[in-house]
Amino acid sequence: MSKRPMLQFVSTAKEMPLKRDADSRAHDFNEIYAEYAAEKAAEQASRCSQCGVPYCQTHCPLHNNIPDWLRLTAEGRLQEAYEMSQATNTFPEICGRICPQDRLCEGNCVIEQSGHGTVTIGAVEKYITDTAWDNGWVQPIAPREERPESVGIIGAGPGGLAAADVLRRAGVQVTVYDRHDRAGGLLTYGIPGFKLEKDVVMRRVEQLEQGGVEFVLNCNVGVDISFDAIRGKHDAVLIATGVYKSRAMQAPGVGAAGIVRAIDYLTASNRVGFGDSVAEYESGELNASGKRVVVIGGGDTAMDCVRTAIRQGAQSVKCLYRRDRANMPGSQREVQNAEEEGVEFVWLTAPNGFAGNPVEGVMVQKMRLGAPDATGRQSPEVIEGADYVEPADLVIKALGFEPEDLPTLWGETALEVTRWGTIKADFRSHETSLPGVFAVGDIVRGASLVVWAIRDGREAADSILTYLSQPAQVAAE
């Protein structure tokens, strides 16, 4: 492949990989974007303006060397691009697929801000590492030496897996415990296949297994084994358990049959995608087929629910959100995808009760945006006398997640938490109030992003290596 000059953004337009049309993608759970052809990836990478101070890199939580791997891609030096990309990111092909790039790297791309359209950083990042997998460049970890120390990681989501990768590369003995039957955390059972196909996650889990990481699955820490026992077995422990308590909703009739939690709905759908037999799906309890579906919430979880319901063959899918489009937390890209697929957004609406059991309808209040609150965000206010009933056979609550009360569940009151219930951990070292116990990802940050969990996991692994090397630590063994 010939070398391409960079800075081609003036003459070459931004082009994403081909997106499947809404009709075809609404019937399956496969990803909606195709892969770039090699020539197109090189062309799009060559649009980068190679800024001296790259804002994309600054706004990437992993500080990926984006301009450098874009240049290598433009020059056709893909193996070098892969080496550089994976040096800062444990799962580049996953971030390339599901990071909200419009808020991170691409949103801060200088040529985006000058009106030329961002470099398609995420799509190129995905292309580089998918190509690496296709060419056999991604190999199992082979540590140069085995170390005697062992680390127990609780939680096999992106935070736990990123830490496992770094620790195992250093030769540490790593055991990852998870209460699910498959590793991957929300990558496996939360995020739907149309955003992240499951074999992309499973090949990473296999890579870690082949490199010597031990997985203990179906193991709920605090139930099947005590936290204390895990501490006793390992020289250091990392807590990466995520946040799973669904935010509660107070409204008359909220306990009716047919009103379900987003996490249960999405987990069932993902299990079905793996070929598992799921009783609640078979019975219709967690299956939108033929139903009038109402999803409550405006975040990424709500977006995943509405788009899953479309694919399950719902009769209609409506999303109720109490603010307007401009003020919703979910990605605008996902709203657009959902609208293309047939989802109706009912902005400025909030439920205040449910009719029937099983549910037949949602009592809806209409809202308007009032004065900005202390954070500068306009607060929704009820418009009196404008209530109506929205017919529904399945209501999915997607109101966000809170941490479980780990100190109580695990009988470890010395594990300090914040007033929100998240684990208190040093923001650099990730060490908790318990010596030798570290914590990362959503259980520390509250519901966040995959890329932040990966960053935390990598950083915590470095801190754990330092901790294991301390003379006091060796003497204690």
Ligand SMILES: Cc1cc2nc3c(=O)[nH]c(=O)nc-3n(C[C@H](O)[C@H](O)[C@H](O)COP(=O)(O)OP(=O)(O)OC[C@H]3O[C@@H](n4cnc5c(N)ncnc54)[C@H](O)[C@@H]3O)c2cc1C
């Ligand atoms: C529906 C949905 C869609 C999302 N979409 C995106 C997206 O598009 N892009 C993005 O960047 N982020 C997205 N997120 C957020 C992202 O998935 C999380 O921020 C990220 O997965 C957090 O990683 P983690 O490792 O901290 O925890 P998790 O991924 O939640 O993993 C925690 C693991 O710990 C295990 N565990 C918990 N308690 C125990 C216990 N007691 N014993 C044993 N194991 C335990 C769980 O089974 C789980 O496997 C989404 C989240 C949801 C819910």
Ligand code: SF4
């Ligand atoms: S990891 Fe996420 S934020 Fe960083 S370059 Fe990749 S897509 Fe952008």
